Amino acid sequence: MTGDIQALLARHLPGYRVRSVRRLGTGLDNYVSEVNDELLVRRSRVSEPRKTRQEVARLAAVRELSPLPVPEVVFADDESGAIAYRKLAGTPLNLLEGSPSLRPRELARPLGGFLSAIHGAEPARMEELAPRDAYPMPTLLQDAELDYRDVERHVPVDQRPLVERFLRQHPPAEPELTRFCHNDLGAEHLLVDADGATITGVIDWTDAAITDPAHDFALIYRDLGPEIFELTVSCYEFEVTEEDRARILFHARCALIEDLAYGLSIGPRHYADAALAHLERTFA
Structure with missing residues (x-):
């Protein structure tokens, strides 16, 4: 699992240094890992590129609407169904x-x-x-x-x-x-x-x-x-x-x-x- 996350980061954030990868949780549809205490990488159990692209667009719209902080997408990977976000405080x-x-x-x-x-x-x-x-x-x-x-x-x-x-x-x-x-x-x-x-x-x-x-x-x-x-x-x-x-x-x-x-x-x-x-x- 750590190797998969590192490969994703190498592809989308070349030069980014991975110091730690920690599994945070597993749901019915996704599992989430924390990288360097600053990024969250959520991967779908089943890759659905259309849904991944839709979620990225939805979060962009929500960030415009919401008076409260919501996740900011750093990168998305259609092939694996992964989306990386900046970790929010709290x-x-x-x-x-x-x-x-x-x-x-x-x-x-x-x-x-x-x-x-x-x-x-x-x-x-x-x-x-x-x-x-x-x-x-x-x-x-x-x-x-x-x-x-x-x-x-x-x-x-x-x-x-x-x-x-x-x-x-x-x-x-x-x-x-x-x-x-x-x-x-x-x-x-x-x-x-x-x-x-x-x-x-x-x-x-x-x-x-x-x-x-x-x-x-x-x-x-x-x-x-x-x-x-x-x-x-x-x-x-x-x-x-x-x-x-x-x-x-x-x-x-x-x-x-x-x-x-x-x-x-x-x-x-x-x-x-x-x-x-x-x-x-x-x-x-």
């Missing part, structure tokens, strides 16, 4: 949960401004840079129930009725409006400074799509809680209706069940731990 927000230095209320205003800018992107322009994601609500609910049955035994007995009541409900109506969204705005993709009060970056745009903005708000609700969600909405320039809120809560609950199942099967355990920690407030 620590993933999920790693600071419970830290006395974390000040989540300070994050609401920049999050609201960020979502206003991203969701306000011209749809016609972003259609060329991101796919449409229109997964039907009833299917999402069915998937959530299947995931829950796989992990039900890990849920505290007194909290199971909260989840099961949700699974018996009818899903909300489909959204009337779609916008360009990050579409995976979990705490692990928000970088913050050592004080936990300043967002230093928004990372991992591989799932960005034209979809329901409720997806972005849902993960704020799930990971940061109802209070920070409400503060973020108060700093958002578009109207959030009661119908929007119903979809946000629906997606937050489905996403929590999905993370619980993922963390208890093939994913890192911390996904499951966070899901269990946030379950009661998300389903109450």
Whole structure:
């Protein structure tokens, strides 16, 4: 693996001296390595040149839109499906949960401004840079129930009725409006400074799509809680209706069940731990 990374860097950054290569993580579709504590190289398991070029163009557009720092592409390699970025400063927000230095209320205003800018992107322009994601609500609910049955035994007995009541409900109506969204705005993709009060970056745009903005708000609700969600909405320039809120809560609950199942099967355990920690407030 180190040899592959060195070969990529030699091809695209001739003369660049590689002092260290460290594997950071492995996902379902990609794996990421850190080079010299300054570059991140993400490689796809399956090379899809068109998707690689689309992501590079999408990140360029996002850098123009976003008031918060986002990854800057250093080079892309269509053949291997690799993209190298400059490493952004900061620590993933999920790693600071419970830290006395974390000040989540300070994050609401920049999050609201960020979502206003991203969701306000011209749809016609972003259609060329991101796919449409229109997964039907009833299917999402069915998937959530299947995931829950796989992990039900890990849920505290007194909290199971909260989840099961949700699974018996009818899903909300489909959204009337779609916008360009990050579409995976979990705490692990928000970088913050050592004080936990300043967002230093928004990372991992591989799932960005034209979809329901409720997806972005849902993960704020799930990971940061109802209070920070409400503060973020108060700093958002578009109207959030009661119908929007119903979809946000629906997606937050489905996403929590999905993370619980993922963390208890093939994913890192911390996904499951966070899901269990946030379950009661998300389903109450």
